[in-house]
Amino acid sequence: MAAVPTTATAATGAAAPGRAGWLRGRYLTVIVLAAWVALWALLRGRDTLALGGAELTPLHTRLSEGMDAIDAGRNSNPLFLYFINYIRLFIDESVTFVQALISRPSFGRPVPVIGWLGVTGIATAVALLYGNRRTALLTAAGFASFGLLGLWEESMDTLALTLTAVVLALAVGIPLGVWAGLSDRVNRFLTPVLDFMQTMPTFVYLAPLTLFFLIGPASGTVATMIYATPPVIRITAHGIREIPVSTLEASTSLGSTRAQALRKVRLPLAKRTIIVGANQTIMAALSMVTIAALIDAPGLGKTVLKALQTLDVGTAFNAGLAIVIMAIVLDRVTSAAGRRVEAERRSGRARGTRARRIEAGLVLAATAVLVYLSHVYVWAAEFPGGAGLGSYVKQGAGAASQWAQDTLVTYTDALKNLITYGLLNPFQSLLAGSPWWLVALVVVALALLLAGARAAIVAGVSLVLLVLLGLWHDSMVTLATTLVATLIVMVLGVVAGVWMGRSARVDQVLRPVLDAGQTMPAFVYLVPILGLFGATRFTAIIAAVAFAAPVSIKLVAEAVRGVSPTAVEAATAGGSSTWQLIAKVQLPMARAGITLAASQGLIYVLSMVVIGGLVGAGALGYDVVAGFSQYQLRGKGLAAGLAIVVLGIMLDRIMRAAAQRAAARPAPH
């Protein structure tokens, strides 16, 4: 992302030839596309490399055997015996311990060590001491609602898993981030690694992880760490780096050692930034913990997953609601904590004032009482009153979904058919119905025209890999879905983004909605959409659009707002109408940002389209899911995961290179 705003100056000198080349490129693009369609009409259905759902290639069988071999080595291979098994044990034990504290019957008792009253008390106290009264109230209400929805134990499982993963992620991530902040070399090494960790669709590394850490909490935790550690590393490094040179220099000039400068200057000054990083890590962890239900991680995600598989919208909605509440509570508490650190620094109020200490003492005492009560009395240990609210929610959501499907069917079907027949089917039959070599040629040619030689090489290699993985046809179906979803995302992104970028008022209204959308765990998106559209490819597309649109809209808005006000002013003074202004000034000048929005949107879409395999999107996503559940398909599932990564890398590289080109090219007048 950072590489996008390259020097525009280098290109301006060569504006005229650059522009001519660009026009020629556009011309050629059209020719390539036309040739493709013509050849498709001739060669349709030949060499499509389709593979039935249960069919395997020799590679898949070999992968399965390889996985068997790893399985077999678990108790003999030294790598397992002395390393991986210990990690697994440690993580499993940590999770089990936290579960014993808050979610599972333990130590020979019929209930956990701390019951609902105690946990709610502790959470509220944390919110009060590190955040403020409002967040404390929100926390208390949120935790109570877990009980009311009838999902206390599941929520606590999710919380236990999230907390363990977050603690581990922070324990690894903050020191690494500090190190990367201090050393350019470490930073240079870490950046591409983190890029890779973040572009890989989350879903993909679940299966391979179970090979090493078995199905269960350990795999879920490691997967969560892979997904959730990069933000805190990056943001911590940034915080350490951005300390003003003058402050550090002053410290050095007084003779501080490097350790002193770190402890007394860098860390205190970066504290707030590090908390922001922790916030991101927590949100990412929650999102991933719910997805880890696919490999049997306990908690709310599992409830959602089961309900999705049986198309029980009511139950899925109920659990989804609990996840959303948890996301909101965690987000608000950590954000408030960050703001508090900042406010204390600004207002210069020392932490240790008397009133504050008394308040803290009181809060802690009250919490201790609650914890004791919940340890001793059943009414405070198990949430009383059953799941009254939960069953209403389930019924309500189920009924609403039924009603919506019955009543809105004309509209939803119209939309569904429009997109399915108007976009998805043509795309899919073009991509998946052409001979593989034709598609490969076209993609390489387009990459060459739009993104340059290097991207074309990456595309060529990726396509060959897809063929070798034996999943060409499924990959093309997934690609078609991804491209259609991305197209819709970009239409939304440009319309809403331009609107937001041009009007501060719209921005004010839309931004919180988008922010909320981004904190939501990916899984949750599927639920209401499933309720509306049932299980089809289209559902996966809409879920992906809902998931990816906020990022793209924000990026476009950012880019439009970034257009120099002088240019806008000049155009307005020249008598442009609003439409002329948008079409001739703001959009062309924001082109680099818009391309970036497209490439980010695409990555988000891809990771969601795969999850859509759960609700009928089929293709690669289905292969991966099937690999989780069916022993003989695990090799194919692994290959499908690899295919997704290959697709992701290919699309990412092409988009990035295209974005760089767009940034370097002068805007047309």
Added chain:
Amino acid sequence: MAAPSLTAKSSPPATAPGADDPPILDVRGLWKVFGPRADRVVGTPLAELSRTELKQRTGCVAAVRDVSFSVRRGEVFVVMGLSGSGKSTLVRCLTRLVEPTAGQVRLDDEDVLGCGERRLRELRRHRFGMVFQHFGLLPHRRVLDNVAYGLEIRGTKKDDRYERAREVLELVGLAGFEGSFPDQLSGGMQQRVGLARALAVDPEVLFFDEPFSALDPLIRREMQNEVIRLHREVGKTMIFITHDLSEALKLGDRILIMRDGALVQMGTPDQVVGAPADDYVRDFVSDVPKSDVLTLPWIMRDPRPGEPLDGPELAPDTVIRDAARTVLSAGRPVKVVSGGALLGVVTTAEILEVIAGPDPDTTQDTTPDAASDPDPDGPDPVATDRDEDGRS
């Protein structure tokens, strides 16, 4: 290529304290080159290139080029030059906040560039202090803790360091603000905290890198007076960077002027104003009213035969502006007398010439007239670019 004994040559108007003491800080042939493989520049023909040429050829920037000078104990030594002339780099090289590329820096008899990390830290903790343009305060600490920071990192006990910090805060006029946080203070007050922090460790040499350029003119004047007062009270050696000539003239016992990394002139304020070494310096000083800076020896002349010598007497360190009233009202030549000896006379004509500005045709000559005068008693401007005595 050093410029030895520059200081010894300056006579009458130069009234730097302790002129005969050995210097506390002695800098010889200092270079700082930024850029790729910077060490290959010094001592090769590349070193002779101008800054722009060097940049084009090698991508390196010569921020400091072969600068030599020494600073006497208790002196206020000002380094002046336009933006980018290398002042900050120069002063940072002295405490090795920036590692010099070549040259020698001695503090008393110690080789600063040769000492190891631990020893360097000792020097910084005990003998150097520095005040920065952008203050560099720690926003998360109270004023008291900011001031005590230097003592804290060298391991002073809490009570002792707070006591000392309070003392210094009193000295800089910030008593009562111990508990405030930096961003609750105005810029001027923040810089007082920066000053107090540097003073708290009781250093021998204080470095100031444009400490007041972020402040508005009124506060700046106040802070300058503060520095003058502190210098009088604590008598520290100060090396003061500024790009503001009036500040340099006001504070400096001696002034070093830099351009593109190299030394162009070094001398007392009136040498710089009275005898600019080249057009660069002349431009620099052209806005200064000379009568405010120059003393009588710069304009006096030998008495002409027959002139009445019974006029009032003035000391040679009288500034022209202060002498004007006496001379204009005397109606005859005023004698400049030092220790009973007659140095020369000043009449209305000389005074008017300075105050009204020189005759445009003779701009180049008016003041240098005195300067180029080989008279050993007259002011002897030291206009050294780089003189060619070999380096020791």
